[in-house]
Amino acid sequence: MIKGEIKDALLSYSLQKSHVCYSDEDTYIRKSAYLVTGRLYSEDATLRPAILAMLFKFMSDPDFKVRQTVINAAGEIGKQDFEGVRFYFDEGLKDPHHSPRNAVIGSVKKMGEVNPEAVLAWAREYLHHEDKEIRREICHGIELRGRKYPEDILPLLAELQHDHTSRVRNTLVHVIGQIAYKKGCLAKVLAHLESWENRPLVDAALEEIIDVHHRYRNFTALTQAEAITLIDAHYPDRKRKSGRVAN
Incomplete structure (x- = not known):
């Protein structure tokens, strides 16, 4: 139903029905709308100019829910055509409402899984942005790619190691912990951290990696004790904190 309404709106150049879906109070409806938009973009090349025109018009909508849905739709498109929609992530990072900004983070995560080269190149441009929240959001956004391919994002994370804002550094530490507990990732993370200043x-x-291996112990590739052993092999001079090994 939603797919038909949005397609009809695009074909008739009357966007009212699409706007209703993009602004709906029901999160499920808005999610269906942005998934449908991405699907239509992928399936029908003739609709792409109309889709991009619709997104451009909706991006200036006063309703944050519409702007959030636009960015999520752009995230679906960006899985295959990032350059065609990068404008929406540039703008979304500056949005006054947190929901569109969070949509940027979510979109970067899902695009980075399947279109990493373009997305990570874009993310690198914001690593030293003057706005600390943008730096933090970029750090958070590239996390998901690192859970399978830590080598892809570790060089970007290293650029944040001297960030002067504690909120950014805390996010950086969190992201390192999140990518380190997946299968085959801890050794790569530890090897890269050895080059950090x-x-x-x-x-x-x-310490975050050790804690994660306890908090997520039902999902980690290694036990906490195995993680500590590997860490100690890389950092034999590390000062251990008491009580770190959980039963």
Whole structure:
């Protein structure tokens, strides 16, 4: 139903029905709308100019829900055509409402899984942005790619190791912990951290990795004890904190 309404709106150049879906109070309806938009873009090349025109018009809508849905739709399109929709992520990072900004993070995560080269190149441009929230959001956004391919995002994360804002550094430590517990990732993370210059931040990241291997113990590739053994092999001079090994 939603697919038909949006397609009809695009073909008739009357966007009222699409706007109703994009602004609906029901999150499920808005999700269906942006998934349908991405699907139509992929399936029918003749609709692409109309889809992009619709997104451009809706991006200036005063309703944050519409702008959020636009960015999520752009995220679906960006899985295959990032350059065609990068404008929406540039604008979304500056949005005054947190929901569109969160949609940027979510979109970067899903696009980065399947279209990493373009997305990570874009993300790198914002790593040293003057706005600390943008730096934090970019750090958070690239996390998902790192859970399977930590080598892809570790060089970008390293650029944030001297960030002067604690909120950004805390997010950085969190992301390192999140990518380190997946199968085959911890050794890669530890090897890369050895080249980092900010040893206090590295120590904080190591403690986070140890904690994660307890908090997520039902999902980690290694036990906490195995993780500690591997960490100690890379950092034999590390000062252990008491009580770190959980039963």
